Amino acid sequence: MTETPTSPMLSRVHTSAPDTDSAIDRTIPEFPAATPIDEDNYFRLHKPPPYLSQISRDVAEFINFHHKQNRKVALVTSGGTTVPLENNTVRFIDNFSAGTRGATSAEYFLENSYAVIFLHREFSLLPYSRHYSHTTNCFLDYLAESPDGTKVEVDDKFQKKMLVVLKKYRYAKDQNLLLMVPFTTVHQYLFTLKLIAQEMSVIGYDAVFFLAAAVSDFFLPSSRIPQHKIQSKEVGGKLVVDLEPVPKFLRRLVDSWAPIAMIVSFKLETDDSILIDKARAALKRYNHQLVIGNLLQTRKKQVVFVTPEGERWVKLTPPQIKNRIDIESILVPEIISMHGDWIQSRKEIGL
Ligand code: 9Z3
Incomplete structure (x- = not known):
């Protein structure tokens, strides 16, 4: 009998299958509008994902392991969250994010001696395997038949680059430097983020939060999600979706879940005339770094x-673009340097 290899790099939980036990529960009060004080209601009025205790054990073990070795830990969030419209989910609202920013940044944190908790959309891009992913190419294109036609080998053209990636991947795996934690829905994301942030408080300012996931701004509260596929005759042939605002979790993260960690968030816009104002407003609103x-x-x-x-803008130069330099190879080291300053400043005020 062949044994299936078990790997600490693969998560033991799966998030893409919905929790079908939670049919419409009319006893759950309607979730109130997300004022700052009401944000915690979300966690009170919604049921945590059933696998959370497994993640809690994995995260606690990972953090203790690295804390003992005085290693800094980055929580990297990556990929887009979904908003299911049904419990047995046929339809859901999604967004564009492939997880490139998160998967690439995780590699640069690892290269700079950080351990990484990679909170990612299940089946989005992963560190290292992203180079050979179904979203960027077909992995079979990297392979060739051996000269005698009996074996599969890596094509000569790719040997050099693949060896570099393989060595980094093996090192991260052998040294237990990368913990994969998946999510699919915005609900799973928020519960898991809160849990990990609280577990990470043990390492205080040695933690950096790098929040690159594209998080839905609107969601459907569990009190209004139907159990089964919405039938067109039930809705008069017209589906009107009425969503609530997702609570502004960043405020809780900064104020309460991880008050001494360094927190980096991303602001995504499509209109360049509002980008900087919106980013500045977020910085002011949440008061992070x-x-x-x-x-x-x-x-x-x-x-x-x-x-x-x-x-300050960070821009790739035309030669860097031509040579396919990852912008993350510039921005992650800058964040790491800011994290060093942050730790120093915390020590100076006696935290
Ligand atoms: C980002 O802005 C990321 O850089 C991208 C990366 C999602 C654009 P890809 O995964 O894309 O490489 O394809 N992430 C944050 C987006 C977000 O939801 N930010 C919230 C907001 O803009 C604040 S946490 O309000």
Whole structure:
């Protein structure tokens, strides 16, 4: 009998199958509008995902392991959250994010001696395997038949690059540096983020939050999600979707779940005339350390760092674009340097 390899790099939980036990529960009160004080209602009025205790154990073990070795830990969030319209989910609202920013950034944190908790949309891009993913190419294109036609080999053209990626991947895996934690829905994302943030409080300012996931702004409260596929005759042939605003979780993260960690959030816009104002407003509203603004259209080539001191663009040069340099290879080391300053400043005030 062949044994299935077990790998700590693969998560033991799966998030794409909905929890069908929670049919419409009319006893759950309607979720109130998301004022700052009411944000915690979300966690009170919604049922946590059933697998959360498994994640809690994995995260606690991972953090303790790295805490003992004085290693800094980055929580990298990645990919888009979904908003299911049915419990047995046939339809859901999604967004464009492929998880490139998160998967790529995780690699650069690992390269700079951080351990990484990778909170990602299940089946979106992953660190290392992203280079050979179904979303970018067909992995079979990297393979060739051996000269005698009996084996599969990596095509000569790709040997050099694949060996580099393989070595980094193996190192991260062997040293237990990367913990994969999946989500699919915005609900799973919020519960898991809160849990991980609280577990990470053990390491205080040695934690950095890098929030690159594209999180839905609107959702359907569980009190209004039907159990089964919506039938067109039930809705008079017209589906009108009435969504509630997602609570502004970032405020809770900064104020209460991870008050001494360094927090970096991303602001996504499509209209360049409002990007910096919106990023600045987010920084003011949540009072954290850095907002990175990016436009959907140019996000792979340029981003803007917005801090209380001012704003600064990071742009790839034409040769860098030609040589396919990842913008994350520039922005992650900058964040790491800011994290060093952040730790110093916390120590100086005795935290
Ligand atoms: C981002 O802005 C990310 O950089 C992208 C990366 C999602 C654009 P890809 O995954 O794209 O590489 O294809 N993430 C944050 C988006 C977001 O939802 N931000 C919230 C907001 O804009 C604040 S947390 O209000």
